[in-house]
Amino acid sequence: MSNEKKFVEEITSMDVDFARWYTDIVKKADLIEYTSVKGCCVIRPYAYAIWENMKSVLDSMFKETGHENIYMPMFIPESLLQKEKDHVEGFAPEVAWVTHGGTEKLQERLCVRPTSETLFCEHYKNIIESHRDLPKLYNQWCSVVRWEKTTRPFLRSAEFLWQEGHTAHATAEEAQEETIKMLNVYAKFCEEYLAIPVVKGRKTDKEKFAGAVATYTIESLMHDGKALQSGTSHNFGDGFAKAFGIEYTDKDNKKQNVFQTSWGVTTRLIGAVIMVHGDDSGLVLPPKIAPVQLVILPIAMHKGGVLEKAEEIKNKLSSFKVKIDASDKTPGWKFSEYEMKGVPLRLEIGPKDIEKNQCVLVRRDTREKIFVSLDELEAKVAELLEDIQSSLYNKALEHREETTNVAKTYDEFKEIVATKPGFVKAMWCGDVECENKIKEDTTATARCMPFEQEEISDTCVCCGKKAKAMVYWGKAY
Amino acid sequence: MSNEKKFVEEITSMDVDFARWYTDIVKKADLIEYTSVKGCCVIRPYAYAIWENMKSVLDSMFKETGHENIYMPMFIPESLLQKEKDHVEGFAPEVAWVTHGGTEKLQERLCVRPTSETLFCEHYKNIIESHRDLPKLYNQWCSVVRWEKTTRPFLRSAEFLWQEGHTAHATAEEAQEETIKMLNVYAKFCEEYLAIPVVKGRKTDKEKFAGAVATYTIESLMHDGKALQSGTSHNFGDGFAKAFGIEYTDKDNKKQNVFQTSWGVTTRLIGAVIMVHGDDSGLVLPPKIAPVQLVILPIAMHKGGVLEKAEEIKNKLSSFKVKIDASDKTPGWKFSEYEMKGVPLRLEIGPKDIEKNQCVLVRRDTREKIFVSLDELEAKVAELLEDIQSSLYNKALEHREETTNVAKTYDEFKEIVATKPGFVKAMWCGDVECENKIKEDTTATARCMPFEQEEISDTCVCCGKKAKAMVYWGKAY
Numbered sequence: 046m047s048n049e050k051k052f053v054e055e056i057t058s059m060d061v062d063f064a065r066w067y068t069d070i071v072k073k074a075d076l077i078e079y080t081s082v083k084g085c086c087v088i089r090p091y092a093y094a095i096w097e098n099m100k101s102v103l104d105s106m107f108k109e110t111g112h113e114n115i116y117m118p119m120f121i122p123e124s125l126l127q128k129e130k131d132h133v134e135g136f137a138p139e140v141a142w143v144t145h146g147g148t149e150k151l152q153e154r155l156c157v158r159p160t161s162e163t164l165f166c167e168h169y170k171n172i173i174e175s176h177r178d179l180p181k182l183y184n185q186w187c188s189v190v191r192w193e194k195t196t197r198p199f200l201r202s203a204e205f206l207w208q209e210g211h212t213a214h215a216t217a218e219e220a221q222e223e224t225i226k227m228l229n230v231y232a233k234f235c236e237e238y239l240a241i242p243v244v245k246g247r248k249t250d251k252e253k254f255a256g257a258v259a260t261y262t263i264e265s266l267m268h269d270g271k272a273l274q275s276g277t278s279h280n281f282g283d284g285f286a287k288a289f290g291i292e293y294t295d296k297d298n299k300k301q302n303v304f305q306t307s308w309g310v311t312t313r314l315i316g317a318v319i320m321v322h323g324d325d326s327g328l329v330l331p332p333k334i335a336p337v338q339l340v341i342l343p344i345a346m347h348k349g350g351v352l353e354k355a356e357e358i359k360n361k362l363s364s365f366k367v368k369i370d371a372s373d374k375t376p377g378w379k380f381s382e383y384e385m386k387g388v389p390l391r392l393e394i395g396p397k398d399i400e401k402n403q404c405v406l407v408r409r410d411t412r413e414k415i416f417v418s419l420d421e422l423e424a425k426v427a428e429l430l431e432d433i434q435s436s437l438y439n440k441a442l443e444h445r446e447e448t449t450n451v452a453k454t455y456d457e458f459k460e461i462v463a464t465k466p467g468f469v470k471a472m473w474c475g476d477v478e479c480e481n482k483i484k485e486d487t488t489a490t491a492r493c494m495p496f497e498q499e500e501i502s503d504t505c506v507c508c509g510k511k512a513k514a515m516v517y518w519g520k521a522y
Numbered sequence: 523m524s525n526e527k528k529f530v531e532e533i534t535s536m537d538v539d540f541a542r543w544y545t546d547i548v549k550k551a552d553l554i555e556y557t558s559v560k561g562c563c564v565i566r567p568y569a570y571a572i573w574e575n576m577k578s579v580l581d582s583m584f585k586e587t588g589h590e591n592i593y594m595p596m597f598i599p600e601s602l603l604q605k606e607k608d609h610v611e612g613f614a615p616e617v618a619w620v621t622h623g624g625t626e627k628l629q630e631r632l633c634v635r636p637t638s639e640t641l642f643c644e645h646y647k648n649i650i651e652s653h654r655d656l657p658k659l660y661n662q663w664c665s666v667v668r669w670e671k672t673t674r675p676f677l678r679s680a681e682f683l684w685q686e687g688h689t690a691h692a693t694a695e696e697a698q699e700e701t702i703k704m705l706n707v708y709a710k711f712c713e714e715y716l717a718i719p720v721v722k723g724r725k726t727d728k729e730k731f732a733g734a735v736a737t738y739t740i741e742s743l744m745h746d747g748k749a750l751q752s753g754t755s756h757n758f759g760d761g762f763a764k765a766f767g768i769e770y771t772d773k774d775n776k777k778q779n780v781f782q783t784s785w786g787v788t789t790r791l792i793g794a795v796i797m798v799h800g801d802d803s804g805l806v807l808p809p810k811i812a813p814v815q816l817v818i819l820p821i822a823m824h825k826g827g828v829l830e831k832a833e834e835i836k837n838k839l840s841s842f843k844v845k846i847d848a849s850d851k852t853p854g855w856k857f858s859e860y861e862m863k864g865v866p867l868r869l870e871i872g873p874k875d876i877e878k879n880q881c882v883l884v885r886r887d888t889r890e891k892i893f894v895s896l897d898e899l900e901a902k903v904a905e906l907l908e909d910i911q912s913s914l915y916n917k918a919l920e921h922r923e924e925t926t927n928v929a930k931t932y933d934e935f936k937e938i939v940a941t942k943p944g945f946v947k948a949m950w951c952g953d954v955e956c957e958n959k960i961k962e963d964t965t966a967t968a969r970c971m972p973f974e975q976e977e978i979s980d981t982c983v984c985c986g987k988k989a990k991a992m993v994y995w996g997k998a999y
Contacts, residue, residue, distance in 0.1 A: 085595035118562035
């Protein structure tokens with residue numbers, strides 16, 4: 046027990062300091078290690094395994110919706126980045142520039158890709174000729190670099206891993222359909238696999254992607270009441286196509302510009318999982334993306350038959366991701382370790398259990414202890430993992446609903462933002478001036494105009510003019 | 523037929539100009555598209571799907587041998603790169619340097635990783651404390667950059683995709699065992715999945731990796747008789763550990779340096795597949811890594827029931843990677859297209875076949891036409907794919923054996939290199955002077971000292987002094 050306590054005591058409580066709690070977990074659960082490269086971290090095997098699980102599900106969802114993977118160069122020549130005006134203005138201030146190859150100065154600077162619209166556009170211009178070549182539904186898994194001043198593991202780092210979908214279509218309608226389809230894929234992934242409820246909606250013009258006609262987003266709420274933009278899907282219209290000259294010959298033999306989209310999610314989703322489900326003992330992982338779903342801890346291992354029984358159980362549970370920890374660490378240390386790592390189920394088995402043909406299962410989320418007959422183990426584990434997955438989602442949804450407030454007046458709005466964590470739903474006139482004023486007065490930003498609109502009142506919460514949309518506002522990561 | 527001819531005519535014959543044949547295939551099979559970034563290509567979906575298949579097999583093999591995936595930053599600070607003397611000398615001349623982040627000049631230049639030994643060493647120094655932390659068996663899938671002057675798709679490019687394994691062990695013996703184990707994994711992968719026979723051996727000191735004690739390699743022979751280094755595995759001894767101060771406390775509580783290895787294969791393996799198996803009609807893909815194993819071409823599609831039958835067959839063959847091409851292109855065009863793409867089997871089905879409850883299978887490798895009853899289709903496809911896989915291997919092995927010559931005297935050696943493609947087996951004294959002279963006189967280099975040594979003679983083929991080893995020599999990519 047002393048070991049266990051010591052281990053747990055080293056973590057800051059989330060209620061005392063959420064930011065420190067977060068960085069404590071990130072270190073103690075072996076997710077991240079800092080490096081001598083400013084703003085760049087090592088994504089350690091346990092975190093990378095979570096990312097691999099996410100990738101594998103998302104990749105299947107992309108392929109089922111007809112997308113193919115591709116790989117573009119990591120460098121973008123300065124002249125190529127500059128072809129679309131809004132785009133370069135949005136990204137140039139935060140890119141890393143390569144100026145030398147070996148000992149030679151380059152004739153033209155190359156930036157390390159912050160996102161690859163310009164490369165995809167160049168490629169589409171080369172390979173699209175006829176309406177028969179459309180649509181092009183491509184996706185890329187890679188790392189990108191944005192030279193951020195302040196960084197936080199997973200949430201904001203100079204380099205991060207992501208996927209970026211880039212598609213080209215014959216019509217504006219098809220591009221819009223694709224944009225929404227992929228937003229729905231992201232929402233489904235977050236809710237069903239990460240157990241994170243999301244609000245789907247459209248970004249305001251101020252918050253949209255550099256070069257997009259419209260940006261759609263899924264917004265989720267962290268345990269501390271701050272919002273996290275968890276995935277975005279952009280409709281580019283034909284803006285990039287015009288800037289890059291991407292044309293196809295239609296059925297009437299006329300030249301037309303293509304219509305494009307892009308959409309992406311990043312390793313920041315690992316940060317979301319930590320901040321939505323974690324507690325003061327560490328990570329709590331949704332079973333569907335946990336690298337280890339169940340850890341077997343043999344008790345009194347020196348006694349004959351215990352290890353053998355543990356192996357037998359592992360083999361029986363081969364349809365789950367199971368690990369045995371037969372190291373010589375104390376049980377207390379192991380309990381803390383696997384709680385810290387958020388393993389959904391712990392299975393304890395000792396000589397007395399073996400005598401009774403049973404074992405003990407302990408849920409990570411509720412800490413409930415369940416004695417299970419070994420004959421019913423497989424079914425029980427399946428049932429519990431499912432229950433943990435849905436409980437996590439329901440708990441997160443409940444938390445979001447409890448911390449989502451409605452503001453009808455600006456005084457109400459300011460008071461809520463100042464005193465209560467969470468989203469604020471309030472009406473907006475559509476003017477960027479009000480958006481700027483709200484940010485200045487409260488630090489809250491427009492998270493999105495949700496697809497599910499409610500008519501809270503007729504007038505903008507800020508200026509009192511006619512309202513155009515209900516907006517989810519919040520402080521954000 | 524005119525379409526088909528036109529399509530095929532556009533490819534240079536391999537006997538006329540192997541280099542042009544290669545670049546023709548790379549373009550016409552939709553593997554690569556050039557970009558405005560010097561030396562960097564787009565890896566198009568068809569090529570990327572081949573890489574994904576390779577990755578998936580290799581990744582399983584790595585995990586089965588106890589390795590975990592991890593992700594390191596893509597940047598290396600100049601001071602970190604310089605810590606190991608031989609290593610920096612080997613790589614500094616060919617790295618890309620980042621000097622600016624946004625509008626600010628960096629205090630220290632960062633290179634884009636050409637390989638990540640230095641980052642792994644920094645990480646190992648941070649996380650290894652005790653003998654209980656060993657071994658560390660890590661692998662990384664990523665892209666790396668080497669500023670090459672002359673580039674060729676897949677074989678030599680400024681940026682390429684690869685995996686790099688990096689391990690740390692308590693003893694020199696364990697490190698050596700790991701080095702050979704992973705070389706064997708690569709050899710097994712090349713032979714069983716890529717159908718490419720390899721020679722396993724050790725590199726001479728001149729050819730070894732910058733910073734390694736010993737480098738082991740698998741060497742394969744391309745159709746034109748040139749050698750391709752297809753995978754390498756390095757034993758670092760404790761050289762990096764000493765340079766970086768990576769120590770662990772052993773069981774007697776004494777500080778010890780770790781012993782390290784690294785090993786990697788790259789997208790150049792796609793180049794190997796093209797150059798070992800391809801022919802004048804295009805790619806020939808081994809079934810085990812083909813993105814499409816069988817393409818169904820419905821004949822006279824306008825006739826009732828043909829498309830339905832094609833779909834029915836596709837469902838029946840769901841254990842294989844099957845695609846139907848129901849586009850309105852001519853059969854001749856389609857034949858050429860899927861030959862170019864190296865799809866192992868083509869299935870033709872038309873109204874007359876349906877009447878007879880049969881279809882036609884055509885092998886890509888031999889072009890043999892086989893009429894198969896639809897009742898036996900699944901078994902026949904499985905059998906044929908297996909046969910194609912082993913035939914490709916046997917054909918490549920035969921070709922290598924036919925083009926491997928033995929030289930006892932230097933005159934013989936020079937004549938063989940000048941007149942015959944392929945490997946030359948000859949004895950070597952171990953002196954770099956002879957290695958240099960041979961390269962100068964013939965352009966052939968020491969590919970490796972094979973594990974399977976033969977005693978061709980007692981003396982070095984070049985200087986006549988006592989021989990130390992038999993070497994495979996050859997011109998190389």
